[in-house]
Amino acid sequence: MAEPTSGGDGTAAVAQIQAAYQRIREQMSQVIVGQEHVIDQLLIALFSRGHCILEGVPGLAKTLMISTLSRCLSMSFSRIQFTPDLMPADITGTEVLEENRTTGKREFRFLEGPLFYNVVLADEINRTPPKTQAALLEAMQERQVTVGRVRHELSDPFFVLATQNPIEQEGTYALPEAQQDRFMFKVNVDYPNFRDEFSIAKQTTALQTDSIQPVLSSEEIIALQKVVREVPASDHVIEYALALVRQTRVGEEGVPDFVTDWLSWGAGPRAVQYLLLGGKARALLNDRSYVATEDIAALAKPVLRHRIVTNFSAESDGITPDRVIDRLLEETPSKEGALTSDPRFQKIFAA
Incomplete structure (x- = not known):
């Protein structure tokens, strides 16, 4: 792949992302059947420099999907199997005391853990207690690890791609809210449709081989991430993203009644950042060099579903975070000028 170009050439930026996207999809299709929306969101997170968590019942190829994606990238890869x-x-690394053969003195040497790779698969992340889950916090946000008094920089690019089973299952620990907020997307992996499951059954029960080739290097991914950040977003699109997020904050001015009735608390500023970054990447994947409100709306669920918390009343009525987000999308106008002229949103923006 040619070196990505940064600058004001929107057509070139679209072509670069499109080429990378198509080549990765072609490679992954040798192993993964269906699940297009999951793969799309993984790639959007990749190009946006974000982390991603996949949730679904066992057997839906979550781990296979991430490991296959890693094979499409010329980057170092590690898998951490999270256990109680x-x-x-075991994740960050540790210091060991050993003898220096040159000086004859004993000194500490840091042994890097599996976090010191470009792509880290955190498999079944909610199978380990919160103490160990929290070891990822500094790495995911600051891209460094502190052991003792020494900070160790992680590789760039650095992605944590995690899988987890629904927390209702035996032997799982709910991720702390601060940990969930580090993930750009939470993607729900559903059962395949009949046609896809037919293909899966046919392919996986016969003799099969794949010849997946890496299509992107670390340098190319870093350059593409810069291209994504150069995509323009109008004030109206930013206001739309802010409107969606600020409406989730219980107790604020202008918040809808259903939010007060259903939520304990809402999303923070990181949600707005990820909506816009993801919107920029999605726009490029959809052959546009600008962000539209449709990009923000399309990513509202994976960005917000793990950042809003339903209360007991909502849970007892079967109200899920996705249901709340659907209602927000229905009641938030996307037409330019509609937000600033609406008295309710004027209160939200003035708060």
């Missing part, structure tokens, strides 16, 4: 006895040092 996993300790923080």
